[in-house]
Amino acid sequence: MLAGSASLAALMAGSAYAATDLTMWYHGAGNPDERKIVLGVIDDFNKSQSDWKIDLEEFPQAAYNDSVTAAALAHKLPDILDMDGPNMPNWAWSGYLQPLPISEDKLKNFLPGAIGKWQGKLYSVGLWDAALAMFGRKSVLDAAGIRIPTLDKPWTTQEFDDALVKLQKGGKFEYALDLGMNARGEWFPYAFSPFLQSFGGDLVDRKTYLTADGALNGDDAIKWGNWWQSVFQRKLAPGTSETAADQTNGFLDGKFALQWSGCWNAVAAYKKFGDDMLFLPAPDFGHGPKIGAASWQFGISAASKHPDGAAAFIQFAIQDKYLARFSEVEGLIPATSTAAAMTTNYKPGGPLAVFFDLSNKQGMLRPVTPAYAFISPTFDKAAADIANGANVEDTLDTAADAITADIKKNNGYGFK
């Protein structure tokens, strides 16, 4: 007994001189390249000072959000955690997070999609952003006599639709367009709600954030729904029963003429088609071309007793050299233009530089509200149902009612 307490005291005395351990959770388990960079940053940080020591715990992306929720319920959150941008307001509102004590001067040069703010306070910052583009090939569009759109003059609804019909009728492809309909979940609101917004609708009324009525089931939203349904009825794109294998390889194998896809797939596509490869901007469906902004970002959990140490690490990680390293390996857009200049893909004139401009010009944040946790699965279901032939008005009414009811049940999620 005595010996035990003595050794305990010795242990405590010893730890006073050693660095304080901080745990960090990351969503990228199963990706060895990503792991190597994250570990590299942590290693550099641990060696650069003697106050803090970061320990990494990794989770597969599919189980990450559930793990964080479960940990929050059990009061076992780590010090530092990463999160998908649109989830941040929900986590901040639910009390998982504390504001990030990093001065905004340090983030002046950052892409807007890499900064997470809720109720005027900074909660998260990303090392990269992601952007979507219409993947296509110059030779294919030229052969079909289709105008190649530019950032300043994107396709209109009519032009885009005509192009799809023309490519489908050409008979060279199984489908004119691939939308990735097999990937249910966050992909649907991330990839497709910008179409809805470009039509003039939205997931929720962003003026008040108290209702979805009129935004998600208004005339513009119904127009989007009708067009969306017609894409699948006319068999211009594969529906929700598409297999993952077809989806992943279809464009590279020449089964699809166009693919709505992200910058993380751009390196492979560019490697395959070289200078024939085009990354085209989103079509303008009437209210300006839009793509989703915000990707994974780092923040500090409310449970952390050492926010200063956690902040020191995050500040260390957002150096240009690490931003550039992530971008080189993962194909993601570096969060700053200075980091972009350090990469082969995103430097001005680089093959993927267009994504940097897309992110800057067309990027639109998903609704910044804690209700997003509810909005996301609701929109996912509505978009899938409409694609499968459900009545457009009824489906959008149902989704809008469900979102409005959820906001009401939560006393407005902090909005009044």
Place this chain on the structure above:
Amino acid sequence: MAGGSRSQALTRQNAAGWLMALPMVGLLFLFLVVPFFLGFVLSFTNQRLVSPNPTTFVGTANFEQLLGMGVLVLSPEKEDSGAAKVGTDGQPSYPSLRSFTRSQDKYPQYYGMKELFAFGWGESRVEVLARDLVFVKAILNTCAFVIVVAPVQAGLALLLALLINQKLRGINIFRAIYFMPVVISIVVVALLWRFIYDGKDGLLNSLLCFISFGAFKPIDWLGLPQTALWSILAMSVWQGVGFHMVIWLAGLQTIPVSLYEAATIDGANSWQKFRFVTWPGLRNTAVLILIVITMQAFSLFPQVDVMTKGGPLDSTQSIVFQAVQRGYVQQDIATGSAISVILFVIVLAISLTQRWLTRERTA
């Protein structure tokens, strides 16, 4: 006294028995009884999974929202002359349903309701509306699933049990083969069957094309509302049948051979032996199997989660899938709990009815 010491020994052993049962009873209490009562209480509140807002009691609001139904009788629109207005297709035209269900001031009782189904009634049209269409569909799907699965799976399992209840060389191989799917996790089975059901070049489509010499056009089994639920059902029966086969087999082996011998002497044929010896001998087994299959079928979840996520068009929504969707994905624990309570009431009612129908009738 001999009797006294014996009862003392019994109580002592009883105490030891309780002690040994304690870990299991404790776990059951913690993971079954406590959650059950928590779920019951939470279903009357507005509890969220995580929320800074305080929890309040809301009475039966969750149940009203889930189970709210309405009936609306639409009369055909009239011309100024008083004759019924007729649409281009020769059918009488009715006012749009949306004019009733989206007008909070004029028809608050119908606000937000959706059409479940409609039928003609003389000149008018009767609309049956549901407040939570997805959940009502989930109940209907689950009931359809149970009504088909219970007799089919029990019947197939009995057939297999009769087949393997023979003294043949290598019969254990067949027993193992039929039992194999039970040992494999349902999640793995569902993943594999997704390939089998693939709409373009899945095993099932290829097989049907091959045996019909190409006359069969591939069907997107899981992608069509008409076929998705039945595809899941066929897979579930295949996966679960082996387990009930073993229970039937155990029942079969309790029937004394002497009864069959006596029946043979009486000149009974195989059917008569089954009808008058086997079937009465399996009575208790049959009750058990029917109740077990019914309860298992009501908890239809992993197949749906892996294969269809409730789609296409809600054709494979199930009660438990909805409970998980609401409770965890949408973070609305109160509604998820309410769904669990509703499921509990349904299963309890059906099990009690089954018990009552199959009770021993003592004359």
